[in-house]
Amino acid sequence: MxxxxxxxxxxxxxxxxxxxxxxxxxxxxxxxxxxxxxxxxxxxxxxxxxxxxxxxxxxxxxxxxxxxxxxxxxxxxxxxxxxxxxxxxxxxxxxxxxxxxxxxxxxxxxxxxxxxxxxxxxxxxxxxxxxxxxxxxxxxxxxxxxxxxxxxxxxxxxxxxxxxxxxxxxxxxxxxxxxxxxxxxxxxxxxxxxxxxxxxxxKWYYFLRNQLMDYSLIIKDKTFLLFIIAGVLAGQTFMQLDLLFPVYIKDMITRQNLLSIGNWSFSLNGEQAFGLILAENGLLVSLLTVLVTKWMDRLNERNVFVLSSIVYALSIIIFSQTHWIWGFIFGMAVFTFAELMGAGLQQSFISKIAPEHMRGQYFAAASLRFTFSRTIAPMAIPMTVWVGYGWTFVVLFIMAIASAVFYWLMFYSFKKSSLHVGS
The missing domain is CATH 1.20.1250.20 (MFS general substrate transporter like domains)
Known part of the structure; x- marks a missing residue:
């Protein structure tokens, strides 16, 4: 069309x-x-x-x-x-x-x-x-x-x-x-x-109450609950794109040369450097979503979910260990690849685990992982004051690894429930 x-x-x-x-x-x-x-x-x-x-x-x-x-x-x-x-x-x-x-x-x-x-x-x-x-x-x-x-x-x-x-x-x-x-x-x-x-x-408050009751029933599905928990943990990483990362990059970069050719050089301050890597993220998503999704479709679903979280953790290590603008550019490329790995599989997995008559409710409830992530993620900013950037990145790294563990448990639970249904 x-x-x-x-x-x-x-x-x-x-x-x-x-x-x-x-x-x-x-x-x-x-x-x-x-x-x-x-x-x-x-x-x-x-x-x-x-x-x-x-x-x-x-x-x-x-x-x-x-x-x-x-x-x-x-x-x-x-x-x-x-x-x-x-x-x-x-x-x-x-x-x-x-x-x-x-x-x-x-x-x-x-x-x-x-x-x-x-x-x-x-x-x-x-x-x-x-x-x-x-x-x-x-x-x-x-x-x-x-x-x-x-x-x-x-x-x-x-x-x-x-x-x-x-x-x-x-x-x-x-x-x-x-x-x-x-x-x-x-x-x-x-x-x-x-x-x-x-x-x-x-009344709107009756609708809100009924919707929350529907979510509570859905979350009793163990596989789906693990999916939500894993998504919230992974979300603490990718939600930092417009929360912690701009503050961190501004503090780390005062002014650096991006390119130098002879006597000519092009330099950026922290805010401009963040604008550049955010634009990089948008450009890579626009260009590579279809390509990466096709590639991921050929791989085992469980491995894609788990590896996505591990690649997020790797991007956190890169960001935490560099103060160099090209290091941030490389870190954002890794971060974006992690984002794209699971982009196409998330929705298809929800449709797979949801009963046919409840698919709409499952898709609506699945958005809770973003809702909870958006609510919790801003706490990373005051955390940098309490424990410093280093330990803040350690916490984000642990959350990314924990999400990989919960994704593995999710597929283990899904496999068990499928075998049970089949028997």
Whole structure:
């Protein structure tokens, strides 16, 4: 299914969200540096954990809101809410007024609106695209995000420190424009039967309670529980990409030469170096996802899951032992390879272990590994104050190895349960 054959809703979104994502990635990766300098590393870690709690609740309710109030309405409200949040953040970072606290509250609010936007946007694709074409459409949106991850951090590394006010204002205006574009050119797609579903028509807190009860039932599946635990442990590593890594690289690199040819040299400071390796991550993901996934499909599933965590652990060793920009570039290549190893197999494994009548609930519950990871991961920043960078990386290394152990136990449990069912 080619882009020219897409529904107009999707064409509008692809363009609008591309602009929004590029703007977002121009400043988002550098916020942990900004907040660490404003509040100190201790307070920043706790504040980021606190902000994630609200995003977690919004994420749990996102599907309910998309069904109850409509995809278009939630996307419009979320885009406008994000826009106003970014404008408030820019006002708190202006040449005339500086307030990191207002900036943090605005950042937390933008996270809540973003968590409400995502489920509605995914549901709209499912509403408009036949099942046989959905994976390609999702892949194009995913590629668009990774292109933004390449372009945004490079621009942000150049402009964020000196032009934070302007970047945040542009991001706010782009989000507001996206809301207006969706209002004018998008249409509602939620099926009528979904809107009339009694489960959707109830109170939001009943929905939240029932959803948590469903998760508790699913987690009684031993194999799935081990999958969640392993995912949360591995998540403590890859979630540091925009939490610990920017702070660490800024502290380790004051200014280094990236390239030198004769009398000409190109040097970077810490923020610019981080922008470069984050762009490297996005570029490698964009170029190699399909290739690495095909390669991993030929290997034993258990070995891929276990080796992915071990490669994450190896990347942590590399990051912890280098203060050289090319060392960080190599470490990010290893880190990205670990990310890509399990990217294609995670979803297929969930579909394999989930009972056919509960697949939707299993996929929803599987997102808990990212939810818990995002909530816990910011604690790595204050940990660097308590025990130093060295021991913080040791803890992350241990968590990555522990995730490999839990993945091995998961496959052992899955094999036993399969044999039991077969007998």
């Amino acid at each position: 080619k882009i020219r054959d897409w529904d107009s809703n999707l064409k509008v979104r692809l363009f609008g969200e591309a602009m929004m994502n590029i703007n977002y990635w121009m400043f988002f990766p550098f916020l942990s540096i900004y907040f660490s300098e404003a509040f100190g590393k201790n307070k920043t870690g706790f504040l980021l954990v606190f902000s994630q709690i609200f995003s977690v609740i919004a994420n749990l309710l996102g599907g309910y809101c998309a069904d109850r109030f409509g995809r278009k309405r939630m996307m419009v409200l979320s885009a406008i809410g994000q826009g106003l949040s970014f404008l408030a953040f820019s006002a708190a970072s202006s040449p005339w007024f500086q307030s990191p606290w207002i900036g943090f509250v605005s950042f937390a609010a933008s996270g809540v609106f973003g968590a409400l936007y995502w489920p509605a946007s995914q549901a709209m694709i499912a509403d408009l695209v036949d099942e046989k074409h959905r994976s390609r459409v999702f892949a194009i949106f995913y590629t668009q995000i990774n292109i933004a991850v390449v372009i945004g951090p490079i621009l942000g590394s150049i402009f964020f420190a000196q032009y934070r006010f302007q970047l945040l204002m542009i991001a706010g205006i782009v989000c507001l424009l996206l809301g207006l574009i969706l209002t004018k050119w998008a249409r509602e797609t939620v099926p009528k039967k979904v809107m009339e579903d009694p489960a959707v028509d109830g």
